[in-house]
Amino acid sequence: MANVASTTASAGTEVTARALREAVFTGLITLGLFFLFVGLKTDQNIRNELILTERWGLLATFVAVSMVGRFLIVAYVQPWLAQRKAVKAAAPEIVKGESFFSRNLSKIAIVALVLYPPVIVALVGVQGSLKWVDNFGIQILIYVMLAWGLNIVVGLAGLLDLGYVAFYAVGAYSYALLSSYFGLSFWVLLPVAGILAALWGVILGFPVLRLRGDYLAIVTLAFGEIIRLVLINWTEVTKGTFGVSGIAKATLFGIKFDASKDGFAALFGLPMSSAYYKIFLFYLILGLALLTAFVTIRLRRMPVGRAWEALREDEIACRSLGINTVTTKLTAFATGAMFGGFAGSFFAVRQGFVSPESFVFLESAVILAIVVLGGMGSLTGIAVAAVVMIGGTEILRELTFLKVIFGPAFTPELYRMLIFGLAMVIVMVWKPRGFVGSREPTAFLHERKAISGSFTKEGHG
Amino acid sequence: MALKTTMTKDPILKVEHLSMRFGGLMAINDFSFEAERGEITALIGPNGAGKTTVFNCVTGFYKPTMGMITMKQRSGKEFLLERLPDFEITKHAKVARTFQNIRMFSGLTVLENLLVAQHNKLMQASGYTILGLLGFPAYRQATKESLELAKHWLEMASLTDRADDPAGDLPYGAQRRLEIARAMCTGPELLCLDEPAAGLNPRESLALNELLQAIRRDTGTSILLIEHDMSVVMEISDHVVVLEYGQKISDGNPEFVKHDPKVIAAYLGVEDEEVEEVIEEIEEIESEQGGINP
Numbered sequence: 236m237a238n239v240a241s242t243t244a245s246a247g248t249e250v251t252a253r254a255l256r257e258a259v260f261t262g263l264i265t266l267g268l269f270f271l272f273v274g275l276k277t278d279q280n281i282r283n284e285l286i287l288t289e290r291w292g293l294l295a296t297f298v299a300v301s302m303v304g305r306f307l308i309v310a311y312v313q314p315w316l317a318q319r320k321a322v323k324a325a326a327p328e329i330v331k332g333e334s335f336f337s338r339n340l341s342k343i344a345i346v347a348l349v350l351y352p353p354v355i356v357a358l359v360g361v362q363g364s365l366k367w368v369d370n371f372g373i374q375i376l377i378y379v380m381l382a383w384g385l386n387i388v389v390g391l392a393g394l395l396d397l398g399y400v401a402f403y404a405v406g407a408y409s410y411a412l413l414s415s416y417f418g419l420s421f422w423v424l425l426p427v428a429g430i431l432a433a434l435w436g437v438i439l440g441f442p443v444l445r446l447r448g449d450y451l452a453i454v455t456l457a458f459g460e461i462i463r464l465v466l467i468n469w470t471e472v473t474k475g476t477f478g479v480s481g482i483a484k485a486t487l488f489g490i491k492f493d494a495s496k497d498g499f500a501a502l503f504g505l506p507m508s509s510a511y512y513k514i515f516l517f518y519l520i521l522g523l524a525l526l527t528a529f530v531t532i533r534l535r536r537m538p539v540g541r542a543w544e545a546l547r548e549d550e551i552a553c554r555s556l557g558i559n560t561v562t563t564k565l566t567a568f569a570t571g572a573m574f575g576g577f578a579g580s581f582f583a584v585r586q587g588f589v590s591p592e593s594f595v596f597l598e599s600a601v602i603l604a605i606v607v608l609g610g611m612g613s614l615t616g617i618a619v620a621a622v623v624m625i626g627g628t629e630i631l632r633e634l635t636f637l638k639v640i641f642g643p644a645f646t647p648e649l650y651r652m653l654i655f656g657l658a659m660v661i662v663m664v665w666k667p668r669g670f671v672g673s674r675e676p677t678a679f680l681h682e683r684k685a686i687s688g689s690f691t692k693e694g695h696g
Numbered sequence: 697m698a699l700k701t702t703m704t705k706d707p708i709l710k711v712e713h714l715s716m717r718f719g720g721l722m723a724i725n726d727f728s729f730e731a732e733r734g735e736i737t738a739l740i741g742p743n744g745a746g747k748t749t750v751f752n753c754v755t756g757f758y759k760p761t762m763g764m765i766t767m768k769q770r771s772g773k774e775f776l777l778e779r780l781p782d783f784e785i786t787k788h789a790k791v792a793r794t795f796q797n798i799r800m801f802s803g804l805t806v807l808e809n810l811l812v813a814q815h816n817k818l819m820q821a822s823g824y825t826i827l828g829l830l831g832f833p834a835y836r837q838a839t840k841e842s843l844e845l846a847k848h849w850l851e852m853a854s855l856t857d858r859a860d861d862p863a864g865d866l867p868y869g870a871q872r873r874l875e876i877a878r879a880m881c882t883g884p885e886l887l888c889l890d891e892p893a894a895g896l897n898p899r900e901s902l903a904l905n906e907l908l909q910a911i912r913r914d915t916g917t918s919i920l921l922i923e924h925d926m927s928v929v930m931e932i933s934d935h936v937v938v939l940e941y942g943q944k945i946s947d948g949n950p951e952f953v954k955h956d957p958k959v960i961a962a963y964l965g966v967e968d969e970e971v972e973e974v975i976e977e978i979e980e981i982e983s984e985q986g987g988i989n990p
Binding site for chain 2: 534541542545548552557560676677679682684686690692
């Protein structure tokens with residue numbers, strides 16, 4: 236470190252000079268770029284004439300920010316990064332054992348999730364917990380479950396599915412319609428919704444068996460749209476764009492969550508609140524998500540799960556080993572769709588209302604983005620990605636202090652997709668294989684070593 | 697285990713009048729040969745002769761335009777391979793294959809590669825996943841057995857030390873051996889190897905010879921191989937079939953084929969008049985390195 240200190244003195248002035256020079260250049264580029272974009276603005280005056288508004292102050296701010304930013308990067312950040320790199324290269328990498336936290340991450344996470352509603356209730360009261368349990372807890376867990384379901388198709392079997400939301404819709408409408416037409420309970424219809432969605436997974440699977448990559452993606456995209464259009468246009472059954480409303484709520488062993496005298500609140504002597512139902516729903520979706528994770532982990536160690544991953548790696552080699560790729564693909568589609576169906580029926584029971592608007596392509600894209608960002612095949616990574624993406628966008632609603640900075644007209648949630656996109660670009664540049672890029676082997680002889688993402692393939696259909 | 701070749705012929709694979717046409721190109725034209733049970737049969741020929749096409753027909757990756765391919769198992773059961781889909785040829789007819797350009801599951805570990813190869817057996821043991829998912833003991837037993845088999849082949853291919861590494865991380869020669877070990881894990885009676893020695897250095901090539909001979913000796917598996925490396929072909933094969941432009945030009949033991957003027961002409965591309973000269977040259981070369989090839 237001593238020689239580093241001595242050289243900084245002589246190199247310091249040189250770096251500062253370079254930083255100043257680059258700052259000036261950056262300022263000029265910014266000026267050129269934003270002169271017309273920011274400096275001048277066309278407006279209509281009261282007589283509908285176009286007038287030019289000059290905003291030199293704002294332009295100056297832009298230029299100043301870019302200049303200062305460039306100066307700081309060149310003068311301080313870059314030397315600091317170089318120094319850190321040198322130190323890192325000089326010091327031998329110490330392989331440290333996994334900490335207690337990282338070893339038991341999943342257990343800690345499950346315990347934290349189980350304790351989440353009581354802690355929230357204790358902190359902000361029963362009524363205040365509504366927002367935190369529903370908007371954050373349930374919303375995120377639905378996406379975690381959907382992404383885990385899609386992970387079977389995309390992450391394990393390597394089949395790019397852009398129409399996953401179709402199975403979500405099938406599940407939601409299965410529950411909504413069967414419960415409102417036949418009055419069946421949620422607990423009966425949950426497996427039915429899963430089975431129906433799996434059936435549709437197989438129906439989608441058959442025509443796309445021969446397709447790969449881009450072509451597969453296009454057909455699955457079309458499939459998602461077909462399901463949505465059928466829901467819109469088959470008005471006698473689905474009530475079209477009006478949607479199905481008044482969907483029956485779920486019950487806990489026959490106990491209803493309402494104001495009646497044998498309802499949940501009355502039975503336990505608690506004041507009536509809708510928060511209890513939300514907390515119940517939270518545990519329900521937590522259970523469903525954990526079921527998805529459990530089945531996925533189990534299946535990966537079964538021949539069918541290994542066949543999925545082998546299919547992702549090399550389909551022709553699979554066939555040469557006597558693996559029936561047709562049934563392997565179909566089971567992947569069906570299993571993934573089944574969990575989509577479970578999540579869908581949960582969605583219907585939570586909202587009490589379903590309409591085709593909830594099942595647009597954007598939903599498929601968001602779920603797929605979570606899978607890709609999390610790291611294809613990794614349950615932990617996907618859960619983290621769902622928390623960051625969905626929780627992050629939900630938290631935008633809470634950032635009311637931004638109105639103080641940007642003025643009262645500023646609504647942060649409108650920037651949701653912008654930030655979503657930006658976050659995706661950043662994560663993909665920083666970690667091209669997602670948060671968890673490595674793959675956990677399903678069997679080992681001597682020791683379990685994570686497999687670097689550079690060896691695994693993404694699959695090509 | 698090794699089956700002594702009896703006087704009566706017992707072909708494991710019979711290819712009769714095989715033809716394969718790709719549009720206007722006759723890749724294989726009326727090609728017939730037999731592979732004996734327990735023997736190593738080599739299929740050789742210049743580049744583009746149609747060797748890999750024959751392989752793809754035998755293993756079901758192509759459907760031949762004409763011809764009959766009969767696989768006769770030890771039990772006496774016969775399969776017409778041209779009628780079976782590719783995966784059933786491995787599953788039921790017990791014909792396994794490797795590829796000219798190695799096809800590994802590079803993101804799976806070496807061990808997992810060998811477990812994937814035992815898919816059908818494990819699938820049945822796991823009650824098509826359902827019983828296994830519920831944790832039935834039969835599946836656990838089958839898993840243990842499959843691990844034992846994988847261990848055995850890891851040992852044979854001398855890959856035990858690398859068992860937990862991703863297959864894509866292995867050096868080329870080890871990948872070749874792994875591919876053969878993986879094919880053996882499907883429990884085949886006929887093993888088809890597409891240029892197993894391609895790209896191997898002499899030492900790896902020698903190790904490959906030993907592996908193939910051990911496979912034949914220990915399991916009695918018959919081997920059909922395509923090879924360019926003559927040291928491998930001449931050393932280990934019992935029977936050589938030569939293919940040129942989709943037609944058989946020679947068929948016999950290595951010694952016979954080596955001296956067949958037609959084969960020499962095909963490989964060296966000489967005029968018929970010059971064939972005699974070529975034979976003389978070859979004999980000269982052989983007397984020089986007489987000690988190497990017995």
